[in-house]
Amino acid sequence: MTTMPRGGAADVHGVVRRRRAVAAAGAVCAGLLVLSACDKPTPLSTITVGQSSVSEEATCGGEGKTLTTEALTACLKDTDIKSIKVDPDETVRFGVDPDVAEKRWTILMNGQPLVEDTDKTYRTIPGSVFFNAQYGAQGDSTLVSIKAGDGKKESQAVTGLWSFKLKKDD
Structure with missing residues (x-):
């Protein structure tokens, strides 16, 4: 043992x-x-229609620095963007990170403001608006962008842009 x-x-x-x-x-x-x-990723922006959603990091900017007019124009012409099908009878929901909401943001349709800027993280818009000629829509698809501001109400400064293509779903 x-x-x-x-x-x-x-x-x-x-x-x-x-x-x-x-x-x-x-x-x-x-x-x-x-x-x-x-690198720290840029904040996300999300569009939801029914049970489908698409999220994207900033197409341009998103780091808090003001974009130049030239950069903004080039960004709005970008063709490599995500898309989502929209039934005109559905509600389209837009959501942004709290960091973006804190600096105020608005929704652009074909480069033009569709609504007033806000500091909320969530907005809803009827899907029919995006295919209505009265609001500047043309055809069966619309470029929609989320424009981040600099924190001042109704400021024209742009610090980030998230773009999506909305396609009409019959």
């Missing part, structure tokens, strides 16, 4: 626990290092 000093078996478990603790600490440090190297 072999005898072991009292507490000898506990040493093995202690070594394993120390290794696990060091490995966990290393993983946490590596994770923090990777996160610190990443």
